Amino acid sequence: MNKREYTIALAGNPNTGKSTLFNVLTGLRQHTGNWPGKTVIHAEGFFTYKNEEYRIIDLPGTYSLYSNSADEEVARDFIIFSKPDVTLVVLDATALERNLNLALQVLEMTDRVIICLNLMDEAKKKGIVIDIANLSKKLGVPVVPLAARNKEGIEELLETVARMVHGEINTTPLVVAYSRAIEEKIAKLLPLVKEVVGEEYPARWVALRLLDGDTSLLHALQHHPHHFLKEGATYACHCAKSV
């Protein structure tokens, strides 16, 4: 069997050290350009770990992935349509509460997530103590502490990435529970969404986006007709409106 290349995505709030981590991992093996049709910078790099090739994408920093902007759309589409083997969510350890919003959104989209708790040096200076094992248990995915600028924690991160791409880590991403009214609507929509998107996309997440009236997702889905039946998307959206 041919050796394959694994794809890693870097997501996170603005200014959490994604590009710093990207540079540490890729060194000079990187290039930048624009996303097709977007004025959002696309940075892609490569690295080798234990004789295996990895491609890593530095996604734009965003507070959310609900596509309020071109940046959010690019990040969302990459996670949903390119299905990276691992998504690294880079969090600022000194502003955990704020950063967890995006982390929880990513956990609704994919179960192949590693949380990078970056700026641990700053957190220490500020006297912030984080129970990493407990955070990992609650989120249901690995959490790796980092100080990317000082190249601290990189080895543990790479080892965790390698184990995840080899299927050696079982994750159980936290499922955010919504109000009863919303959960009832999700339950109604789920079978339909599963019928239309199959195993291809995270059904609960798609149902939530449809309930939110996310038309940009609908358009994105319709432009991926190989994965998604065109009429199906419109039909599912129609049903979302009626429940």
Added chain:
Amino acid sequence: MTEAKLARLSDANPGERFRITTLKIEGTMKRRLLDLGFVPGSEITVLQKSPLGDPTAYRVSHTTIALRKEESDHIYGERIGNE
């Protein structure tokens, strides 16, 4: 607390703190404000207004975020005095 007593975030002055009660708006702008951390119950500090008075910088959940008046106008809550 009665609705009548609620102030707008846009009325709060630099140095003041403000606790959000509600966002009186729907749609994408509400979504965006929530994503930026302007959620009911959270405490905001007004940092400074730009020289022309708009936008204004706020400290919200350990990050500085600037809002235009047309955004902060929709955020209602209590002014809880100076730092």
